[in-house]
Amino acid sequence: MPSPQRADAVARVAAKRQVLHGNNRNQLIVLRCRVCGKWVALRVDPDDLAAHNNGVFIQNAMPYLAPELRELLISSTCPDCWAVLCPSDPLAYS
Ligand SMILES: [Zn+2]
Secondary structure, eight states, X not given: OOOHHHXXXXXXXXXXXXXXXXXXXXXXXXXXXXXXXXEEEEEEOHHHHHHHHTTOOHHHHOTTSOHHHHHHHHHOOOHHHHHHHSOSSGGGGO
16 A cells, blocks of 8 residues: 555555646647548647657646547547447447
């Protein structure tokens, strides 16, 4: 069992981490879907974008973005195309 000091430090780091992400979402980025060609605009924190570009996994760098919007940054696939290409219902593939 961790000491109370350690548990307190872990809680402080977790709280700080929550505050750190998405606080300053003033950078507008516009990406074009490589499937349908539609342009999609996102507002992100430039520090989070820099962290992602430096190797931080996007789910850790921008936890405030929905998964389908994070996919836009990963594979340039818009949420509409992502829903068609990767349906959450496994029976949709048959
Ligand atoms: Zn698309």
